[in-house]
Amino acid sequence: MILSGRAGYSKYLRLINISFDILVITLSFPIFFEGLGLNNLHFGAYQFVAWSIIAYFSGFYEVFRYSPPQDLLTKLFKQALLFTLVIIAFFPFAKTTVFSGLATAKFLATVFIAISLFKFLLFYYLKQYRLSTGSNFRKAVIVGYTPDAIRLKDFFEEKTEYGYRFLGFFSDKETNAQITGTVTQLQDFIIDNNVDEIYCSLNELDNAQLKDLVNFADANSKTIKFIPDAKEIFSKNLRIDYYEFFPVLSLRKTALHEPPAQVVKRIFDIVFSIMVIILVLSWLTPLMALLIKLESKGPVFFKQSRPGINEKEFFCWKFRSMQINETTEKSVTRNDPRVTRIGKFIRKTSIDEMPQFINVLRGEMSVVGPRPHLWTQNNSYSQTIKKYMVRLYVRPGITGLAQVRGFRGEITTDEDMINRIRYDVFYIENWSLLFDLKIIIQTVVNIFMGEDKAY
Structure with a gap:
């Protein structure tokens, strides 16, 4: 299950928090360590990496609108303790630097006082902002009419500072005046009223209804x-959140929905794409331009509109491998007459995809991710294949898990696309930087070994 962070500008708050923290630690250390022989570049990079790793594994930025203040204090203490130890550990290896306990203490105290003040001021400002303006809220519905469901509704209505607006109960088992509609009416109501969050009492639904509701939430970014109740739920991604003393079970966001992971992946994409552009495309592009021009008239590059992250249009770059034609939205087939002689070679070796590293550098694609489909495929299969839209929650990739497992090229049956989506979703739900490196290595191996569907 993939979750989406919606609800207005709340999605920017974590980015603001991260940016402020990095700015504070970056601007502070030159002031306090001046004259101690510290290499600012090395120490700045060291503390940035250390802060990011500690924050990622400690969940420092996992603060939500329903998080109590004590959670903030706990996370601040944990981050401060670990970051202090890591900073002190730097100095024994910095041979030219004079360690000053006083300077280090002043630096760390300044950093965490500033960060703590900012976090608490922002935390309380947002609560007061919601109360005074009614903005920055999330619309919620509850499936089921149980005592726990009623308690949750009361929490939403009494604790307005948390920013929830309760729109109604949906149940097939109750018919009183409190019920807004039946379970069968739920999905239309959610779409019509732009509901953000669905809270579900598992006693209300059978397995088929539960599966249908989860698929609906996936497809519509809800x-x-x-x-919680006595019914078992099968998901590896469950966690318990507490709204004060009220527990609810949540399906976790994947790693790729977390800002630290997004930053790590983006930095990797930038570094990797720059290396490829400088070391490979710098000499490959003139060579390919000559070969393509010698065989056929037309541009060296072929640019095609594709759906990117959140279905945002972008233009995917390739070396042109076909004669100029009017059927660019038609997939390439085996022995396709549109493909030129040089085109057959560069498609077989995937050289035609190399200009997409420009797309990666521009932030439109990633090195690894679900391959961007044609718009005709996107519009067709998004309506017929469950979880298809999940692949659009992340940047499309030059290569991907589905491609290295053999599901690339021409789509001849629905089963081909279903298997491709299955691997795309698995990649998104199980992403790691090591996973990306493994896929890149397998892609290179496949290029030299040859692939049957590379045509």
């Missing part, structure tokens, strides 16, 4: 959470 957050779904579960009110």
